[in-house]
Amino acid sequence: MPLMRDPKTFRSHAWFHGDQYEHLARRAWLRSEGFGQDTFDGRPVIGICNSWSELTNCNAHLRQVAEAVKRGVWAAGGIPLEFPTISLGEMFMKPTTMMFRNLMSMDVEESIAANPIDGVVLLCGCDKTTPAQLMGAASADIPAIMVTGGPMLSGRWNGEPLGSGTDGRRLFEQVRAGRIGEEQWAEVEGCISRSAGHCTVMGTASTMASMAEALGMMLPGGAAIPAVDARRYQLAEASGRRIVAMVSEDLKPSAIMTREALENAVRVDMAIGGSTNAVVHLLALAGRLGIDLKLNDFDRLSRETPFIANVKPSGEFLMEDFYYAGGLPCVMKEILPLLHAAARTVSGKTLADDLAGVEIRNRDIVKRADRPLNAEGGTAVLYGNLAPDGAVIKQTAASPHLLRHRGKAVVFERYEELRARIDDPDLAIDENSVLVLKNAGPRGGPGFPEWGHLPIPAKLLKAGVQDIVRVSDARMSGTSFGTDVLHISPESAAGGPLAAVRTGDEIELNVPERRIDLRIEENAIKRRIEAAPPQPPRYRRGYGKLFLEQVTQAHEGCDFRFLRKDA
Numbered sequence: 001m002p003l004m005r006d007p008k009t010f011r012s013h014a015w016f017h018g019d020q021y022e023h024l025a026r027r028a029w030l031r032s033e034g035f036g037q038d039t040f041d042g043r044p045v046i047g048i049c050n051s052w053s054e055l056t057n058c059n060a061h062l063r064q065v066a067e068a069v070k071r072g073v074w075a076a077g078g079i080p081l082e083f084p085t086i087s088l089g090e091m092f093m094k095p096t097t098m099m100f101r102n103l104m105s106m107d108v109e110e111s112i113a114a115n116p117i118d119g120v121v122l123l124c125g126c127d128k129t130t131p132a133q134l135m136g137a138a139s140a141d142i143p144a145i146m147v148t149g150g151p152m153l154s155g156r157w158n159g160e161p162l163g164s165g166t167d168g169r170r171l172f173e174q175v176r177a178g179r180i181g182e183e184q185w186a187e188v189e190g191c192i193s194r195s196a197g198h199c200t201v202m203g204t205a206s207t208m209a210s211m212a213e214a215l216g217m218m219l220p221g222g223a224a225i226p227a228v229d230a231r232r233y234q235l236a237e238a239s240g241r242r243i244v245a246m247v248s249e250d251l252k253p254s255a256i257m258t259r260e261a262l263e264n265a266v267r268v269d270m271a272i273g274g275s276t277n278a279v280v281h282l283l284a285l286a287g288r289l290g291i292d293l294k295l296n297d298f299d300r301l302s303r304e305t306p307f308i309a310n311v312k313p314s315g316e317f318l319m320e321d322f323y324y325a326g327g328l329p330c331v332m333k334e335i336l337p338l339l340h341a342a343a344r345t346v347s348g349k350t351l352a353d354d355l356a357g358v359e360i361r362n363r364d365i366v367k368r369a370d371r372p373l374n375a376e377g378g379t380a381v382l383y384g385n386l387a388p389d390g391a392v393i394k395q396t397a398a399s400p401h402l403l404r405h406r407g408k409a410v411v412f413e414r415y416e417e418l419r420a421r422i423d424d425p426d427l428a429i430d431e432n433s434v435l436v437l438k439n440a441g442p443r444g445g446p447g448f449p450e451w452g453h454l455p456i457p458a459k460l461l462k463a464g465v466q467d468i469v470r471v472s473d474a475r476m477s478g479t480s481f482g483t484d485v486l487h488i489s490p491e492s493a494a495g496g497p498l499a500a501v502r503t504g505d506e507i508e509l510n511v512p513e514r515r516i517d518l519r520i521e522e523n524a525i526k527r528r529i530e531a532a533p534p535q536p537p538r539y540r541r542g543y544g545k546l547f548l549e550q551v552t553q554a555h556e557g558c559d560f561r562f563l564r565k566d567a
Contacts, residue, residue, distance in 0.1 A: 004248040007042035011142065015116035016040050026116075039079060044247040046078045046240070047117035049108055051129045053087035058126035058198035058205060059149050061227055068233040069121050069147065072240020078119075078247070080240065085111055088128040090205075098475065099447030101128040101135075101281075102551070102560050103543060105288075108136025117142065119247040121239055125149025125198050125227075127478070130208035131281035134217065138253050138288040139563065143246040145346045146217045147239045148209040150227035151319035152197030162192045163201035165479025166313040169453070176423075177461035197227025200319045201312040203478035207274035208281060210328050214268035216256045216345030220354040224319055224327035242346060249348065259291050260340035264351065266298055268328070270305040270377020271335050273314030273396045275478025276486055279379060280448075284557030290565035295390045295555045299381035299514065306372030307396050308334055310365050313481040314378055314396035317365050325362035333358040334369050382485065384517040385525065386471070386497050386507065389489035389555045395511055397481040399467040403511040405483075406519075407434045407469060411503045414439050415451050423458040431465045434507045438498055439535070440474035441491025442551045442558050446538045452476035452486040469509055471516070473498055473554070485509065485516055487554040493535055494553065500528035 007013060016026055031037065048069050052062035066082050073080035086104040088097040112120055120140075122133040125148050137144040155162030162168075171188055174180040180188075198205030209223040219239055225232045262282060269278045279298055286293035309315065309331050311322050332339065333355045341352035360366050367373055378396040395403065410429045412418040418437055421427060429435075435454045442448040452474035456465060470484045473491035490496035497518060501507070506519040518525065539545045550560040 005250060010044055010118045010247065012040070012045040012116040012118050044078045044118040044244055045116055046073045046080050046243055046247070047112060047115065047120040048080055048082040048123065049111065049120050049133060050082055050084055050123045051087040051125070051133070052084070052123070053089060055092055056087040056089035056126050056129070057091065057196065058089070059087055059124065059129060061196040062123045062125065062149055065123055065147060065149065065233065065236045068236035069123070069240040072237035073244060076241040076244035078244040081117070083111055083115070088126060088132065090127050095445060096447040096449035097128040098449065098558070099547060101132045102547070102563065104129065104132035105135035105139070106563070108133050109139040112136065112140040112142060119143035119243045121243050122146040123149070125205060127198070127204040127208065127277065130205070130212060131285065134212065135285055135288050135559070138257060138285060141252050141254050143243060143251055144217070144253050145219070145239050145243045145246065146212045147236050148212060148218070148223065150197050150225050150229070150232050151200040151206055152227055153194040154200050154318045154320045155192040155194055157188055157191050161318060162188070163199065163312045163318045163479070164193050165199040165203050165477060166201045166481065168192055169480060173456065173461055176458045195228050199479050201479050202272055202274060202309065202314065202319070204275040204277040205478075206319050207269065207272065207278050207478055210268060210272055210274065211265045211278055211282065213328050214265040214332065215261045216343055216351065217253070219347060220345070221327055221329050224323035226320055226323060245348070246346065251346070251348065254289065256344055256346060257285070257289055258343065260343045262286055262291060262293055263297070263301065264339045264343055266301045267305045267335060267338055268332060270302045270379060271307060271331050272309040272311065272328070273307050273378035273394070276379055276392045276394050277475055277478055279392055280475070280487070280554060280558055283555070284559040287557055287559050287564040295381055298379060302377035302379055302381070305335065305338060305377040306369050307374040307376065307378050308367040308369060308372045310367060310373060313479060314394065315373060321365055325365040326358065326360060329355055329358045330360045330366040334360060334366060380511055380514060382511070382514050382516040384515045385522065386501070386516045386518045387488045388497065389553060391485050391488045391516055393483070393485050393511060398483040398511070402467060402469050402483040402509070404509070405434075405469050406506060406508040407432045409434050409436045409501050409503055409505045409507050411436045411438070411501055415449075418454065422455050425459055427457055427459070429457055429460065431460060431468055433468060435468060435470040436498070436501050436507070437472035437474060438492040438501070440472050441488070441493055442553060443548055444473065444491050444493030444535070446544065446548060448475055448554070448558055450475050450477045452484050453480035453482060454484070469507075471507060489554040491553065495529055497525050497529070499532050500525040502528070
């Protein structure tokens with residue numbers, strides 16, 4: 001493809017072309033890596049932003065993905081230069097990867113902005129790596145395209161398909177109930193995670209890959225390709241070719257991730273029963289773009305969008321099955337009348353053009369919009385005196401009989417207390433109780449950890465209880481399931497009403513009416529909050545101190561105030 005722009009207008013031109021010493025030095029440094037003298041004459045420099053790490057199993061194959069991207073860049077006439085950033089591994093990092101999403105986004109932004117890069121390919125996979133890269137690329141605003149790592153291969157045990165995360169949690173409840181023994185549990189460990197790649201359910205990683213595609217930042221059909229499938233590498237090579245053309249077209253994230261694109265992503269999130277974490281990440285991304293997206297918008301769009309993707313934890317199938325059924329393009333095709341079809345994507349076409357040839361062949365996995373799994377989307381937004389600024393619940397993964405519920409609170413002030421006491425046989429709790437965890441939000445956790453899927457006490461599991469209402473200011477893994485009210489805002493550590501809840505208080509949940517209320521007098525709530533002792537800061541130096549000082553609440557996306565476009 002002939003270049004549509006004068007190469008002298010490329011960002012990299014100013015680094016390498018001129019008559020000053022530094023121009024010679026920069027060219028010489030690259031020649032020391034084996035590049036020829038005229039390699040950079042008029043050719044766009046493409047950065048490959050790689051979050052590969054052996055501490056991030058989801059991203060452990062991204063070196064090979066990067067090689068495929070390079071093939072595409074070279075073939076299209078560009079110069080690929082790979083660079084690393086922080087990588088956030090969900091399984092290992094403490095206190096939580098969410099603590100470092102904003103830091104990674106800053107690393108991505110500054111690495112792009114400070115280097116001679118004309119366009120960038122973003123390589124990610126694990127939960128927070130995808131939103132972090134999108135946020136960083138939005139702030140840097142040079143041509144960018146995303147390639148995610150894809151879901152791992154599905155597991156299998158006793159003839160049963162296993163999805164990492166969701167089925168592991170389900171089986172662990174059987175271990176705690178005494179129904180699965182040590183040897184069987186060891187067998188599960190050996191077969192539930194079979195390859196590199198992220199969780200093979202519609203957890204946060206799969207959801208955020210889907211959000212990248214729905215936003216138009218990924219080539220069509222890329223979100224669900226299994227990590228080890230050859231088509232993942234074909235997608236990477238095609239993305240390498242495409243980013244060179246995007247540089248020539250000067251097609252930037254700000255032209256793709258518009259208000260319409262964000263609304264498309266929210267609707268798709270609702271249609272796939274996506275992770276509640278997508279709410280926080282899309283709100284943060286909107287802030288980087290200077291777009292006024294609110295928590296109310298999620299509920300409005302959820303009420304209008306059917307849930308149609310039959311994938312765990314809200315459905316029956318796994319991401320591998322979802323891909324073979326056609327993946328995200330089938331979902332988007334089915335709800336296209338609800339989407340902004342004219343939104344532009346990295347393909348250079350409109351969303352409607354991208355979906356023109358899509359056929360939906362497996363109605364077990366992608367349901368009809370007029371015969372959905374649920375008439376509303378996966379996530380509902382709640383308000384009430386317990387959550388003045390909002391809370392969320394994944395209603396499609398909750399127990400229908402608990403969506404309207406009133407029960408007495410059993411309160412834990414901190415996560416450590418919960419872990420120590422939850423299986424105490426003398427704990428006063430039954431199936432009608434409401435489990436409550438405080439101090440698990442952005443400041444209280446700290447870092448907004450995934451503690452919101454509170455464990456059901458072992459004595460209730462042994463009695464056959466499979467779900468109870470749980471309320472917290474924490475997040476939960478997108479692979480989790482149950483009647484979990486999350487992201488209570490403002491959080492208890494910021495003086496929110498959750499801080500006032502005491503064991504024995506009645507809490508009323510009414511999801512159809514979008515309410516979560518503490519049934520005590522408003523004056524009593526105020527008095528209890530005022531009487532609560534101040535919490536000492538968990539960090540007094542370094543990044544932790546910066547996080548506590550600058551992080552916004554859940555309903556604002558938990559980004560740093562100074563990173564918003566309107567800061």
